[in-house]
Amino acid sequence: MGKTIVITGAGAGLGRALARRFASEGETVILLGRTLSKVEEAAREIGGSAMAVECDVASADSVRKAFATVAETYPKIDVLINNAAIYEPFTVAEATDAQIDDIIATNLNGPIYCCRAAIPMMEKGGQIINVGSESIAVPFVMLSLYQTTKAGLERFTEALVEELEPAGIRVTTVRAGPMYEPGKTAPGWDQDAAMRFHGGCAAKGIDLRTRPISQTENVTGVFRSVLDLPPDVRVLHVSVGARRP
Template sequence: MGKTIVITGAGDGLGRALARRFAADGETVVLLGRTLAKVEAVAAELGDAHLALQCDVGNPDSVRTAFATIAARHPKIDVLINNAAVYEPFTLAEVRDEQIMASLATNFAGPIFCAREALPLLRGDGHIINVSSESVSLKMPMLWMYAGGKAAVELMSELWARELEEDGVRVTTVQAGMMMDETKTGSNWPIDVSMRFAQENAKIGLNLRERGISHYNSVTDVFRAVLDMPADLHIGTVALSARKRAAAPA
């Protein structure tokens, strides 16, 4: 019997790669995304068994509506993957109100809203996976808001794991490194922001051009392994970093 897996931020990036991977594995995927056309396009690619829903994870009413629709079709789900996030560098002096609120809503409140609404459907051998970032440990300049939100999610994950044990719900954090695929050629940040971000990181010894970049498809293998672990095991945190592959010998 296949699993029913809900993935936020499933319209592109890692979320889309996870949806494709799990659908290919025979699981049923529910794709949530702020832009309905994106998740509908992925769901159409995957087939009729899969469901695409518009959902702004930072809006509690949007989350409630999405999970009510999910519950009507799937009274039990096996996995919630909190993947949706916004990612933007800035300094404390220049950060705008809307940037602060967007980061707090999507990166911090979003996983809470989704996990709360998913919990009745997850009780009894369900699994919550919260996607975090290596920026938590690297402490990259200009990413303090993003990394701070992810650090908070990591702490929450540990406490949720303890709280939800009696409900039969496991909670895992996957801390991911830099990732890309063939459709992603770079950030959509203004060029001056990208340059300053690179320069500030270089000052602390992080040369972004020399860091490894993993493929989204490679990262999906880790999520597959987490979901397939025996029922008598728990994985609290998986820390991933991209490996810079050596050039092939001439």
């Protein structure tokens, strides 16, 4: 019997690639996204029983509403993948209130809200995967808040592992490296900030122009492997990087 899998940030990038793969393998996928039209388009492309639900993970009320909508059709879910995140370079001194609030609310509060909503819908054998970031270990510039939220998410995951062990629900961090989705539009970053980000990284020895980058669909196998672990095995942390083929 297939799994029922909820994926946040499923309108593009890794989230959409995961939904596409799992659906092709007979799983039921529920695509959550802040922009309803994007997840609806992805669900139509996937076809079958794919379900699109509007959800801004930064809003506790939006998360509650989204999971209540999911529960009307799927009162029990097997997997939650917390993938939604904001990735934008800026310095703390120049950051706007909105930039600070949005990145913390989306990248850290969001997965916590989604876990809180999903756990009562899970049974023994359920799984939660929180998507981390290589930026915790790589000295990128102008990503202090992104790095902080992803580090916080990893620590939250570690605590949740112990909290949910008695319920038989496994929790894993998948720390992801750089990925590329063919056809995806460039992020709407401030041009000056983007140039300083690239220049600052280069000064640290990180040349973003020549650095290897993976295709999103090629990373999905790692998540598949985590979901297919035998019931007596748990993996707490997986790091996924890119390499030149």
